[in-house]
Amino acid sequence: MSATxxxxxxxxxxxxxxxxxxxxERFGVLGALGLILLAFGPSFQVYLFTDFxxxxxxxxxxxxxxxxxxxxxxxxxxxxxxxAYGVAIVxxxxxxxxxxxxxxxxxPLLTFVVGGVVGLALVVGVAVPVGWLSVRLxxxxxxxxxxxxxxxxxxxxxxxxxxxxxxxxxxIVLLGxxxxxxxxxxxxxxxxxxxxSVVVVLAATYGAWRVVNSPFGTVCxxxxxxxxxxxxxxxxxxxxxxxxxxxxxxxxGIAGVLRAGLAGVASPGLTHWxxxxxxxxxxxxxxxxxxxxxxxxxxxxxxxxxxxxxxxxLEAYWELFFGALLIAVVLYFKQGxxxxxxxxxxxxxxxxxDGGETDAGGDGEAPDGDGDSGGAGATVPDDETRTDRGDDS
Amino acid sequence: MTTxxxxxxxxxxxxxLTAVDGVSIEIDDSEITSIIGPxxxxxxxxxxxxxxxxxxxxxxxxxxxxxxxxxxDITDAEPHExxxxxLSRSYxxxxxxxxxxxxxxxxxxxxxxEKTRLDFRSRxxxxxxxxxxxxxxxxxxxxxxxxxxxCDTLSHGEKRTVEIALALAIEPDVFLMDEPTAGxxxxxxxxxxxxxxxxxxxxxxxxxVTEHNMDVVTDISDRIxxxxxxxxxxxxxxxxxxxxxxxxEAYLGSDSV
Numbered sequence: 001m002s003a004t005x006x007x008x009x010x011x012x013x014x015x016x017x018x019x020x021x022x023x024x025e026r027f028g029v030l031g032a033l034g035l036i037l038l039a040f041g042p043s044f045q046v047y048l049f050t051d052f053x054x055x056x057x058x059x060x061x062x063x064x065x066x067x068x069x070x071x072x073x074x075x076x077x078x079x080x081x082x083x084a085y086g087v088a089i090v091x092x093x094x095x096x097x098x099x100x101x102x103x104x105x106x107x108p109l110l111t112f113v114v115g116g117v118v119g120l121a122l123v124v125g126v127a128v129p130v131g132w133l134s135v136r137l138x139x140x141x142x143x144x145x146x147x148x149x150x151x152x153x154x155x156x157x158x159x160x161x162x163x164x165x166x167x168x169x170x171x172i173v174l175l176g177x178x179x180x181x182x183x184x185x186x187x188x189x190x191x192x193x194x195x196x197s198v199v200v201v202l203a204a205t206y207g208a209w210r211v212v213n214s215p216f217g218t219v220c221x222x223x224x225x226x227x228x229x230x231x232x233x234x235x236x237x238x239x240x241x242x243x244x245x246x247x248x249x250x251x252x253g254i255a256g257v258l259r260a261g262l263a264g265v266a267s268p269g270l271t272h273w274x275x276x277x278x279x280x281x282x283x284x285x286x287x288x289x290x291x292x293x294x295x296x297x298x299x300x301x302x303x304x305x306x307x308x309x310x311x312x313x314l315e316a317y318w319e320l321f322f323g324a325l326l327i328a329v330v331l332y333f334k335q336g337x338x339x340x341x342x343x344x345x346x347x348x349x350x351x352x353x354d355g356g357e358t359d360a361g362g363d364g365e366a367p368d369g370d371g372d373s374g375g376a377g378a379t380v381p382d383d384e385t386r387t388d389r390g391d392d393s
Numbered sequence: 394m395t396t397x398x399x400x401x402x403x404x405x406x407x408x409x410l411t412a413v414d415g416v417s418i419e420i421d422d423s424e425i426t427s428i429i430g431p432x433x434x435x436x437x438x439x440x441x442x443x444x445x446x447x448x449x450x451x452x453x454x455x456x457x458x459x460x461x462x463x464x465x466d467i468t469d470a471e472p473h474e475x476x477x478x479x480l481s482r483s484y485x486x487x488x489x490x491x492x493x494x495x496x497x498x499x500x501x502x503x504x505x506x507e508k509t510r511l512d513f514r515s516r517x518x519x520x521x522x523x524x525x526x527x528x529x530x531x532x533x534x535x536x537x538x539x540x541x542x543x544c545d546t547l548s549h550g551e552k553r554t555v556e557i558a559l560a561l562a563i564e565p566d567v568f569l570m571d572e573p574t575a576g577x578x579x580x581x582x583x584x585x586x587x588x589x590x591x592x593x594x595x596x597x598x599x600x601x602v603t604e605h606n607m608d609v610v611t612d613i614s615d616r617i618x619x620x621x622x623x624x625x626x627x628x629x630x631x632x633x634x635x636x637x638x639x640x641x642e643a644y645l646g647s648d649s650v
Binding site: 210211213214215216217218219221222224225226228229230231232233234235236237240243247289 | 444446471472473476477481482484488489490491492493497498500501502504505506509510511512513514515516517559560562563
C-alpha cells in the first residue's frame with residue numbers, strides 16, 4: 001500500500017515538474033520544431049499530417065457554429081466543396097491566361113493563390129443566402145435544412161451546370177511547378193504542399209482563435225447558452241447566427257481550397273453528407289466545447305483510420321471502429337478526447353483541492369471542476385477551460 | 394413625473410382564450426410599480442407582450458424615447474429591439490448564461506449595450522473602459538467576490554442577482570422584474586429586497602415588479618396594479634389596493650387555497 005502511494009507520489013511529482021516546464025513559449029518552440037522535423041519524415045507521413053491539418057481546419061470552422069454558437073450543421077461539406085471547386089475551376093480555365101500575363105515561371109503559384117481567393121469568395125457568396133435561410137430554423141430543423149443544402153449542392157455539381165463542374169468525375173487539379181531565377185519547385189510536391197498547408201492552417205487557426213475570444217465570439221457563446229436571454233439583452237440573435245454561419249463557412253472554404261490541392265481533384269463527394277459528417281465526428285470525438293477539440297478530434301480520426309488501414313483484413317470495416325469509438329465517447333466522455341485528457345492531467349497532478357499552482361498554462365482556470373473530478377468527463381467544464389485551450393494545439 | 398411605459402387597450406388572444414384583455418396602463422418613472430394577480434391572471438403574458446416575445450392581438454405599447462422625451466411605439470418591435478429601446482427584464486425562471494462566468498455574463502450585456510458585438514478582431518476583455526463598467530456593476534450588485542465563478546456552480550439566490558446585473562447592464566429606462574424572489578429562502582429575500590431598494594435609489598431605471606410574496610410587494614411598492622382574468626382589477630397605493638374587497642375575492646376565488 002505504502003509502496004504504491006510513494007510510486008503514485010513520484011508519478012505526480014514527475015508530472016507536475018514536467019507540467020511546470022510546460023510554458024507557452026516552450027510549447028510553441030517545441031511545436032514549431034516538430035513541424036519542421038516532420039517535413040523531413042517519410043513521404044507518406046508528411047502526406048498524412050497534411051491531410052490531418054486540412055481536416056482539422058474543416059472541423060474547426062464547423063465548430064465555430066456548433067460548439068460556440070450551438071447550431072449543428074450537417075451541410076458544411078457544401079463549403080468544403082465550394083473552396084475546392086473554386087480553386088479547381090480557376091486552375092483549369094484561367095491557368096493559361098495568367099501564364100500569358102505574368103509568364104509561365106510564376107503563374108502556377110499566382111493561379112493557385114487567385115484560385116484560393118476565388119474559392120473563398122464563392123463560398124462566402126453561397127454562405128450568405130444559405131445562411132440567411134438556415135438560421136431561421138433551430139436545432140434539428142437547422143441540421144436538416146443544412147443537410148438539404150449540402151445535398152442540393154451535390155446534385156447541382158453532378159448535373160455539370162454549363163460544363164463547369166465536370167459531373168461525377170470532378171475536376172483534376174494540376175498545381176504545376178514554379179520557376180524563379182533558375183530554381184524550380186512543384187507546388188504539389190508533398191513537402192512543399194505540407195509547408196504551404198502548415199502556414200495557411202496556422203494562420204486560419206489563429207484567426208479563428210482571435211474570433212472566439214473577441215466580443216463577437218463572446219456573444220456567440222452567450223447565444224449558445226441562452227438565445228432568449230441574449231435577445232432580451234438587445235442582441236439580434238438571428239443576425240449574429242447568420243454572421244457566424246458566414247465566418248464558419250469561410251474557414252471551411254479555406255480548408256476546401258487546401259483539400260483540392262492535396263487530393264489533386266475537386267470531386268462532388270466533398271459536399272456529400274458523408275463528408276459533412278467527418279467534421280461532426282471529428283468534433284464530437286475531440287470535444288466540441290474546447291477550441292482545440294476539433295483539431296485533436298481530426299488527429300484521432302485520421303491516425304486511427306491510418307492505423308486500421310495497416311491491417312488489410314480490418315480495413316473493410318473501419319467504419320465499424322468509428323461507430324464503436326463514437327458510442328464510447330458519447331456515453332462516457334461527453335467532453336471528448338480533450339475533456340478526457342484534461343481530466344487525466346488533473347488526476348496525475350493530484351489536483352484535488354490544493355488549488356492549481358501547478359497549472360503552468362497561466363490561463364487562470366485553476367479552480368475548474370475540482371469537486372466533481374469523479375464525473376468521468378461528463379461534467380461541464382468552466383468556460384475558461386473551453387476557450388483558453390486554443391493555443392495549446 | 395414622466396410616463397416611461399404606456400399600454401393602450403392591450404389585448405392578447407390564444408384562440409378562444411383571452412389572456413390579456415384590454416389593459417391600459419401608464420407607468421411613472423417616480424415609483425416602483427408592482428403587478429400582482431392570482432395564477433393565470435395574465436402577468437407573464439403581459440410581460441411577454443411588453444418585451445416583444447409575443448405580438449399583441451390588438452392595442453399598442455409605448456416606451457420613453459430618449460431623444461425627444463416623448464414616447465415611441467414599440468408594439469411591433471422584436472425582443473432585441475425592445476431591449477435596445479430601453480426595456481429590460483429579468484426572468485421568473487432564472488435565465489443566465491450558465492456556462493460563462495459572472496463577469497462574462499455581464500460582459501455580454503455590456504458588449505450588446507456598446508454595440509460592439511460584430512467586432513471580431515479585438516480581445517473581448519481588452520477594452521479597459523468596458524472592463525471598468527463591468528467592475529462597477531459587479532460592485533453595485535455585490536457580485537465582485539464571485540465574478541470569476543462559472544454560473545452553473547452558483548446558488549439559486551446568486552443566479553437571481555446575476556439576472557438583475559444582466560438586466561441593468563444595458564442601462565434600461567424600465568426594468569421589468571418577473572418574480573425576483575421566486576424560490577428564495579427568507580435571508581435571500583431580505584437581501585434582494587434591499588438590493589432592489591438600493592438600485593431604485595441609485596439608478597435612473599424605473600422598476601416594475603411582479604411578485605407572489607405579498608410582504609415583498611407591500612414593502613417595496615409605491616403602487617400596485619392587480620390583474621385578474623387578463624384585465625386590471627384594481628390600481629392604486631398598497632393600502633388602497635390591499636383593502637379592496639374585489640382583490641381579496643379574486644385571490645380567494647380563483648386560487649381556492
